[in-house]
Amino acid sequence: MTEATALLRALAQAEDELHKLSGRLVDIAGEEERLRARLAEADKSFAQRKEEHRKLRLAAQERTAEADATDAKIREYQRKLDHDIVPYKEMEFLREQIQIMRAKLDQLSEEALALMEAVEEDTKKLRENEASYREQRGHLEEELQRLQRRREEINREEESVEARRRELVAQLPTPLRQHYEKLRARIPNPVAYVNGQTCGGCHLRLAEATLLKLQEGREVVTCEHCARFLVLPWG
Ligand SMILES: [Zn+2]
Numbered sequence: 001m002t003e004a005t006a007l008l009r010a011l012a013q014a015e016d017e018l019h020k021l022s023g024r025l026v027d028i029a030g031e032e033e034r035l036r037a038r039l040a041e042a043d044k045s046f047a048q049r050k051e052e053h054r055k056l057r058l059a060a061q062e063r064t065a066e067a068d069a070t071d072a073k074i075r076e077y078q079r080k081l082d083h084d085i086v087p088y089k090e091m092e093f094l095r096e097q098i099q100i101m102r103a104k105l106d107q108l109s110e111e112a113l114a115l116m117e118a119v120e121e122d123t124k125k126l127r128e129n130e131a132s133y134r135e136q137r138g139h140l141e142e143e144l145q146r147l148q149r150r151r152e153e154i155n156r157e158e159e160s161v162e163a164r165r166r167e168l169v170a171q172l173p174t175p176l177r178q179h180y181e182k183l184r185a186r187i188p189n190p191v192a193y194v195n196g197q198t199c200g201g202c203h204l205r206l207a208e209a210t211l212l213k214l215q216e217g218r219e220v221v222t223c224e225h226c227a228r229f230l231v232l233p234w235g
Contacts, residue, residue: 002217002218002219002220004176005217005220005231007168007171007172008172008176008191008220008229008231009191009231011165011168011180011190011191011229012189012192012193012229012231014161014164014165015165015188015189015190015191016189017161018158018161018162018165018188019188019189021154021157021158021161022158024154025151025154025155025158028147028150028151028154031147032144032147035140035143035144035147036144038140039137039140039144042133042136042137042140043137046129046130046133049126049129050126053119053122053123056115056118056119056122057119059115060115060116060118060119063108063111063112063115064112064115064116066108067105067108067109070101070104070105071105073101074101074102074105077094077097077098077101078098080094081094081095081098169181169184176220176229179222179227179229180229183227183229187201187228189201190228191228191229191230191231192223192226192228192229192231193230193231194206194214194230194231194233195233197211199223199225199226199228199230200233201223201226201228202225202226202228204223204225204226206223206224206230207224210223210224210230214230214231214232215232217232
C-alpha cells in the first residue's frame with residue numbers, strides 16, 4: 001500500500017465517522033422535537049385541568065351568590081310585611097313569594113354547599129395533578145438537557161474528526177489534494193470504499209481493470225463513473 005493510499009483510507013474513515021456523527025445529530029434533533037411536543041402537550045393538558053377547576057369554583061361562587069340574593073329578597077319582603085302598611089292583595093302576593101323563595105333557597109343552599117365541597121375535593125386533586133405535572137415536566141426538561149449535552153459532545157467530536165480530516169488532506173500530494181478538494185466541494189465523501197464490484201459512492205459497477213488496479217495496490221485508483229477515490233474495505 002502506498003503512502004497516498006494509506007492517507008485515502010484514513011480519509012475514508014474520517015468521512016465515514018463524520019457521516020455517522022451527522023446522522024446522530026439528526027436523530028437527536030428528532031428526539032428533541034418529540035420531547036418538546038410532549039412538553040407542550042403536558043402544559044396544555046394541565047392548563048385545561050386548571051380551567052376545569054376555575055369553572056367549578058366559579059359555579060360554586062355563583063350558586064352561593066344566588067342563595068345570598070334570594071335570602072336578601074326574602075328578608076326584604078318579610079320586612080315589608082312586618083313594618084309597612086300594605087294592601088291585602090300585595091300582602092298575599094308577598095307571602096306567596098316568600099314561600100316560593102324559601103323553597104328555592106333551600107335548594108340553592110344545598111347546591112351551593114355541594115359545590116363548595118366539590119371545590120374543596122377538587123383543590124386536593126388539583127394539587128396532586130400539579131405535582132405530577134411538575135414532575136413530568138422536570139423529567140422532560142432533564143431529558144432535553146441530556147440531549148443538549150449529547151449534542152455538544154457530538155459537535156466537539158465532529159470538530160476533532162474534521163480537524164483530522166483536514167490534516168490528512170493537507171498531507172496528500174498536490175494533484176491528489178486538488179482532485180480531492182474539487183470533489184469535496186460537491187460531495188461529502190470523495191473517498192469511497194469498493195463494495196463487492198461496485199463503487200461505494202455512486203453504487204455503479206466498476207470495470208475489471210479498475211478492480212485489478214486496486215488489488216495490485218500500486219497506484220491511486222478513482223471511480224470511472226463518479227471520479228471518487230477508491231479504497232478497498234480491507235487491507
Ligand atoms: Zn463511483
